[in-house]
Amino acid sequence: MKKTLFSLVGLAAFLGVVSCNTNNDDNVTPPISYVGIVHATPDAGNVDVYLNGGLAAQNFAYGSDTGYYAVNPGSYNLQVAPTGTTSYVLNTSISLAPGTAYSVFTIDSLSAIKAAVVTDSFTIPSTDSVMVRFFHFSPDAPAVDVVVSDGTTWFGNRTFNDQEATKSYQAFTKIKAGTYSVNVNAAGTSTVLLPVPALTLQGGKVYTLYAKGFATGTGVQALGVGTLQHN
Incomplete structure (x- = not known):
């Protein structure tokens, strides 16, 4: 199945995770990062994906992707659970540098699920x-x-x-x-x-x-x- 990944839209807010407000003191917009998530774990079924506790993808099917989210640079807690539960099968940290776009794939079998974080530079x-x-x-x-x-x-x-x-x-x-x-x-x-x-x-x-x-x-x-x- 062909999916479209990363529409490059910057969201003004992302469930409390994103804050892209302009600094009113010096009129400088803080740097942001972009991150998209891809479900590539074949036997995981549909999942819910969280970044720092905010719901990034709900009932997320194998082979699907989220498109880009605009987020503040920094370290994020990435959690994945079967849809409708908080029984996390993946609970890890990812680091996002300013001005950089990333793809985060959930990979491997469910028993060994991990995050593959790759940089998108093109x-x-x-x-x-x-x-x-x-x-x-x-x-x-x-x-x-x-x-x-x-x-x-x-x-x-x-x-x-x-x-x-x-x-x-x-x-x-x-x-x-x-x-x-x-x-x-x-x-x-x-x-x-x-x-x-x-x-x-x-x-x-x-x-x-x-x-x-x-x-x-x-x-x-x-x-x-x-x-x-x-x-």
Whole structure:
């Protein structure tokens, strides 16, 4: 399912979490951060997500995203619970720097759920190009290559959550806009784990692709590719 991520709207208030008021003494607007949350935990069901006790997403379905929220920079308590409960399956802190945008993915299986916090730094491409990156968030899948039908490897030997240790994987790459036939292969082989026969990337847009689900999963929890559009 294709979702639109991060509409880049700054909210004036966010359930008591956000305060973007102008300083009346010197007429300077305090710096803000942007944060969007993506539900990528295949077996968690629908959840409620809280930032510093404020409800950021309610009845939040697997594969969904919130779009950007504008918040004050600083440290935030991120909590995730099954919808309608306060039985938190994730209770952690995230740090947001001023003037920076972030994606926060809930990843891994429910028993090992964690937050993957990535920095979103990009420029809008021209109308004949796109900016794209890839994250591996399928916890039981092997290392993968993302290969186009013409044999070009877009992303090679990517392992689960590897952008956490290798920050360069958080960067976006420019490619030509178009519709592509793409395979997610076991790394270094021609073994197709997941075919993506018609991936459309619209010119002038910025995308995050991510492997989701379980390699051994079925139905909604089956291995798939999430497509998030940033602008």
